[in-house]
Amino acid sequence: MSQRSAGPELLRLIELMARLPGFGPRSARRAVLFLLKRKDQMLLPLADALRDAGEKIDRCEICGNFDTVQPCAVCQADGRDDGVICVVEDVPDLWALERGGSFRGRYHVLGGVLSAIDGIGPDDLHIGPLVGRVEAGGIREVILALNATVDGQTTAHYVADMLEGTGVEVTRLAHGVPVGGELDHLDDGTLAAALRSRRDVKR
Amino acid sequence: MSQRSAGPELLRLIELMARLPGFGPRSARRAVLFLLKRKDQMLLPLADALRDAGEKIDRCEICGNFDTVQPCAVCQADGRDDGVICVVEDVPDLWALERGGSFRGRYHVLGGVLSAIDGIGPDDLHIGPLVGRVEAGGIREVILALNATVDGQTTAHYVADMLEGTGVEVTRLAHGVPVGGELDHLDDGTLAAALRSRRDVKR
Structure with missing residues (x-):
């Protein structure tokens, strides 16, 4: 106008x-x-x-979450497992996991994923501070909860490489049929992954 | 969360x-x-x-437009035709007409259209002030630039009835083929209206 x-x-x-x-x-x-x-x-x-x-509101200096307190409420919370760090791409993923409520460890926000197209390299992500947290000791497991996209998985492999030699266990989220999902609507990759990771019915 | x-x-x-x-x-x-x-x-x-x-930013006391000055810049502008008032449903319609730049009169924003479903009656719209502006004199024509919806056309008829007896000419926008529009994609009502309102090619 x-x-x-x-x-x-x-x-x-x-x-x-x-x-x-x-x-x-x-x-x-x-x-x-x-x-x-x-x-x-x-x-x-x-x-x-x-x-x-x-x-x-500022970024938490430890994990990269947004909060009004420093460190953030999740990093400060009692009764969470200090030995497990869940690595996420960005804050909404942290929020999604917190909404779910089934993870009770700590987080680390990378602030993005590696992307050749967008020109995002390792130095643009908070990978160094993650390695620092692991090397400081007391961490048993790092869960890579990154998106199941090409960039997400590339980043997961890169982070896993960086953590090699620290002796920490590095895991990733399972692929499989979403709860409530219909097989007919799933892509072949997910179906194959779900089949490969099949479990005993009684477990 | x-x-x-x-x-x-x-x-x-x-x-x-x-x-x-x-x-x-x-x-x-x-x-x-x-x-x-x-x-x-x-x-x-x-x-x-x-x-x-x-x-x-406040509503203009004359026309109902939003502006920082009172009356608004359009009501204050020199070189516009004070004898023609264009009645619109809401401010974005006024903005759209101003972007077009082909109307050089004044405006009146109704603030909505009559709607039985939404419970909007004549008293909820700025119809009274419009009649007041017309009765104050100096107006030759009122253009009802309301949406070509059922509620918009109902409102146009109501406003036209309210202005009856003031001696002012009440017009509405033409229906027809949008410029750049394809006949094949037009609804039957628009096509019929365009046919009824056909004009000499040379005019």
């Missing part, structure tokens, strides 16, 4: 919103209008929540 | 973002993470832009 029909404040807000993942110029305009119509219930609270998050 | 893996500030931000049109919990988490990773380039500027917009 032209400068005449909307002031610079509005254009700037729409321009910033349009950069959010999943948003474009049209959906950003719609969202901004939605916010302007709900100034007290949505727009100002969102401005405050953003500023609040920006001022208080 | 649980309270343990993310602080209340983060949960609040995700919860607010998830209420934006086009966003849900998953896309909101993705957007928040995107913002947290770009704190200085995105998160804090967005917080400032929202606060700025919230403090400075």
Whole structure:
């Protein structure tokens, strides 16, 4: 829209919103209008929540999670197993595992995966600090919970190589049929992996 | 995610973002993470832009547009035709017409359309102020630029009825083939309307 029909404040807000993942110029305009119509219930609270998050939330210096405390709540929590580190690509994966609630060790966020196309090399990821944590001792097992994509698996192999010689056990998540999944809709690779890793029914 | 893996500030931000049109919990988490990773380039500027917009932008008391000045830039602009008012459902429609740049009169934003399902009656729309503007005199024509939906056309008829007796000419946008549109992809209603409103090739 032209400068005449909307002031610079509005254009700037729409321009910033349009950069959010999943948003474009049209959906950003719609969202901004939605916010302007709900100034007290949505727009100002969102401005405050953003500023609040920006001022208080930082990366945990140990694991790379986002939190308001340093180290983060997961790294600080009592009753978790200090001997197991679960390596994830990014924070949403950590959140997903925490939602599941079945992992009770510590985490390490790599901040991405190796990618020749995107030009992401080992130095762009937090692999060094992971090796440092393992070498500091007290770790029995490192679980590589990376995505089952080519880049994810390349990264898993690279991290496993880096940890060789530290004496720690390096594992990865099992491949198999998703719970609730139908065989007919699975790809051949998953089916083959599930068959290879078959288990005794009674276990 | 649980309270343990993310602080209340983060949960609040995700919860607010998830209420934006086009966003849900998953896309909101993705957007928040995107913002947290770009704190200085995105998160804090967005917080400032929202606060700025919230403090400075208000509805124009004449036409209902959003702007930082009162009345809005379009109502204030010189060289526009004060005798023609274009009635739109909401501000994005006004923006769309301004982007087009072919309308040089004034606007009136209804703030919605009549809808029995959503319980929106005439009193919920800015129809009274429109009649007031017309009755104040100096208006030759009111263009009803409402969506070609059932609710939009119902509203157009209602507004036209309200303006009856004021002596003003009430028009609506033409139906027809969109520029660049293919006949094969058009619905029958549009095709029939385009045929009815056919014009001499040389005009």
